[in-house]
Amino acid sequence: MNHCPCTLWLTGLSAAGKTTLADALAHAFAARGVACEVLDGDIVRQKLSRDLGFSRRDRSENIRRVAQLCQQLNDTGIVAIAALISPYRADRAMARRIIKKNRFIEVYLATPLRVCEARDPKGLYKRARAGEIANFTGIGDAYEAPRSPELSFDTSWQPLSDCVAATLRILEMRDAPVQDRD
DSSP states (O other): OOOOOOEEEEEESTTSSHHHHHHHHHHHHHHTTOOEEEEEHHHHHHTTTTTOOSSHHHHHHHHHHHHHHHHHHHHTTOEEEEEOOOOOHHHHHHHHHHHOGGGEEEEEEOOOHHHHHHHOTTSHHHHHHTTSSTTOBTTTBOOOOOSSOSEEEOTTTSOHHHHHHHHHHHHHHHOOOOOOOO
8 A cells, every 4th residue: 555644533522432543543654555544632631731631722722733733743754643623623734734735635534422421431421510610521522523534324323444444544535656666
């Protein structure tokens, strides 16, 4: 698989399937010999953005930092997979500008809130409903769904393998031919 380095920006509610899809895509890229880096929201918060909270301003700064890192990865030929809630349209638009429009592929995990709450692997929805977590996206704070993402998946019924295949297809359509070099 030839590839033009790009950023797959996976957005959606907590427990929508972003990390699962990111890891599956990373595995598919590795099998094809394509260098990629997964930037998972939880890990980013522990490293790159450990000094930030969850205010709107801090969330925007987190997105800006991740977008700049994605741009740097793309500039070195690496596919970046950012798996972040990134709840605000304005922040995702900022990320698209930083990364460059032709390298940014927005992938919306449109899994319904009721399904995400039922999954709730970390117990965050339960804690947010109990008032223990303020401004939790989908409960105490809004999630602004993308208006026209390049891809959209509902992992409550779409198999992971179909999501991976559709993502790889869109990347193959976007790839520019690579000339052989002797």
